[in-house]
Amino acid sequence: MAQANSEPRAPLSRELLLRAAVAIADADGLEAVTMRRVGEAVGAEAMSLYHHVANKGDLLDGLVDLVMAEIDERVERTAVPGDTWLQAMRRRILSAREVMLQHPWAPRLFETRPTMSLAVVRYHDRLVGLMRAGGFSYDLAHHALHALGSRALGFSQELFDPAASASPASERMLRELADQVPHLTGMMAEIAHDDPAGTIGWCDDQAEFEFALDLLLDGLDRRR
Amino acid sequence: MAQANSEPRAPLSRELLLRAAVAIADADGLEAVTMRRVGEAVGAEAMSLYHHVANKGDLLDGLVDLVMAEIDERVERTAVPGDTWLQAMRRRILSAREVMLQHPWAPRLFETRPTMSLAVVRYHDRLVGLMRAGGFSYDLAHHALHALGSRALGFSQELFDPAASASPASERMLRELADQVPHLTGMMAEIAHDDPAGTIGWCDDQAEFEFALDLLLDGLDRRR
DNA sequence: ACCTGAACACCGTTCAAGT
DNA sequence: ACCTGAACACCGTTCAAGT
Numbered sequence: 137m138a139q140a141n142s143e144p145r146a147p148l149s150r151e152l153l154l155r156a157a158v159a160i161a162d163a164d165g166l167e168a169v170t171m172r173r174v175g176e177a178v179g180a181e182a183m184s185l186y187h188h189v190a191n192k193g194d195l196l197d198g199l200v201d202l203v204m205a206e207i208d209e210r211v212e213r214t215a216v217p218g219d220t221w222l223q224a225m226r227r228r229i230l231s232a233r234e235v236m237l238q239h240p241w242a243p244r245l246f247e248t249r250p251t252m253s254l255a256v257v258r259y260h261d262r263l264v265g266l267m268r269a270g271g272f273s274y275d276l277a278h279h280a281l282h283a284l285g286s287r288a289l290g291f292s293q294e295l296f297d298p299a300a301s302a303s304p305a306s307e308r309m310l311r312e313l314a315d316q317v318p319h320l321t322g323m324m325a326e327i328a329h330d331d332p333a334g335t336i337g338w339c340d341d342q343a344e345f346e347f348a349l350d351l352l353l354d355g356l357d358r359r360r
Numbered sequence: 361m362a363q364a365n366s367e368p369r370a371p372l373s374r375e376l377l378l379r380a381a382v383a384i385a386d387a388d389g390l391e392a393v394t395m396r397r398v399g400e401a402v403g404a405e406a407m408s409l410y411h412h413v414a415n416k417g418d419l420l421d422g423l424v425d426l427v428m429a430e431i432d433e434r435v436e437r438t439a440v441p442g443d444t445w446l447q448a449m450r451r452r453i454l455s456a457r458e459v460m461l462q463h464p465w466a467p468r469l470f471e472t473r474p475t476m477s478l479a480v481v482r483y484h485d486r487l488v489g490l491m492r493a494g495g496f497s498y499d500l501a502h503h504a505l506h507a508l509g510s511r512a513l514g515f516s517q518e519l520f521d522p523a524a525s526a527s528p529a530s531e532r533m534l535r536e537l538a539d540q541v542p543h544l545t546g547m548m549a550e551i552a553h554d555d556p557a558g559t560i561g562w563c564d565d566q567a568e569f570e571f572a573l574d575l576l577l578d579g580l581d582r583r584r
Numbered sequence: 585a586c587c588t589g590a591a592c593a594c595c596g597t598t599c600a601a602g603t
Numbered sequence: 604a605c606c607t608g609a610a611c612a613c614c615g616t617t618c619a620a621g622t
Contacts, residue, residue, distance in 0.1 A: 283572035
């Protein structure tokens with residue numbers, strides 16, 4: 137569809153590669169981000185990428201920085217001056233979450249990178265600043281970062297995900313082996329009863345995220 | 361070192377492959393668990409594995425089940441009859457953590473598997489049973505599972521890990537750019553002051569885990 | 585029934601060669 | 604300087620062939 141078929145192709149650049157990689161990840165997931173595929177997307181051979189990116193890890197770090205830039209921008213835009221530390225923290229984290237929801241591949245990427253990028257470090261530094269202004273000791277702020285974990289950036293990896301297990305096979309499994317998981321079966325039944333239309337399905341991810349976030353923030357506020 | 365060089369090799373079996381895979385993962389990490397490498401470890405070609413395992417995903421699911429069996433066994437052994445729901449939950453989760461610490465590759469494996477194994481589902485089912493007996497509504501127990509996330513199984517993936525960032529390069533980076541992360545710098549300084557010997561380094565993972573766990577359990581107990 | 589060798593379709597990456 | 608083609612060392616997996 138690109139009519140510029142015969143024109144001299146736009147010169148490659150790190151920016152261009154990163155934008156192509158984001159588009160691929162948004163469309164087909166993180167595992168589709170391949171040197172060959174990115175090369176194809178920008179109309180070059182895979183090996184040409186190495187002139188603008190040290191290696192694949194460098195490219196992935198670039199993606200992290202792009203997402204962090206989006207988060208920082210949104211956090212700044214949605215900030216409200218009069219907020220208490222708890223309100224500000226909550227707002228900031230939920231803003232970060234909105235960006236994460238737009239890039240479903242980002243959580244896995246953030247968890248996978250071996251070293252933390254400067255942008256991620258700075259994000260956490262500002263959270264500590266928020267807590268210090270709210271009366272936290274350094275020690276408690278430190279605990280808070282660990283307790284929040286990835287939730288500070290707006291996501292949690294949901295190891296226990298009944299929705300994902302509700303595939304045809306697993307659903308049948310659960311029914312047949314209901315005596316093996318009696319409590320979960322009862323839990324499912326009650327939640328289905330409370331939501332007969334089943335509009336939000338098994339779990340409302342956003343509600344669960346906010347419940348856990350408030351649980352943590354309230355607990356931290358109490359220990360302040 | 362295996363003297364049984366000329367003897368007819370022990371026949372392959374799923375059990376044998378899984379034990380070999382665990383040994384490889386314990387020694388060289390999860391990414392070293394390769395069909396070819398497992399085959400080599402049991403003295404067979406990689407393609408022979410497919411007679412005892414559907415594919416690599418099936419093999420990884422088998423690893424999850426092995427770890428879960430270890431956890432279930434330890435949880436049962438360390439249980440204390442008179443415990444309140446909170447004490448029992450805490451003890452159970454810390455027992456699971458001990459197993460996870462013996463298999464550093466397990467957390468990443470658990471996070472990576474696309475579908476939850478029956479053993480993991482049953483583990484969570486028993487946690488719900490514990491909470492129900494402690495007076496939880498199904499709704500609150502459901503929230504609790506989501507809030508705990510992977511912590512229910514004794515680990516948290518520690519996105520923010522100053523220890524990992526304390527590599528030579530990052531340490532220099534932090535020093536040079538101390539004005540970029542003033543709060544973290546202050547935090548580091550105070551923690552270094554409180555622990556002049558530096559025996560536990562930047563963070564005590566176990567203490568951080570227990571702090572976050574207690575924060576969550578206390579909060580849940582209060583909402584019970 | 586169980587195991588094997590060769591082969592296929594993918595990876596990331598190196599390297600010498602082109603312009 | 605930037606880009607390329609061929610090649611290398613890996614993957615998981617298929618398939619026809621062996622015993």
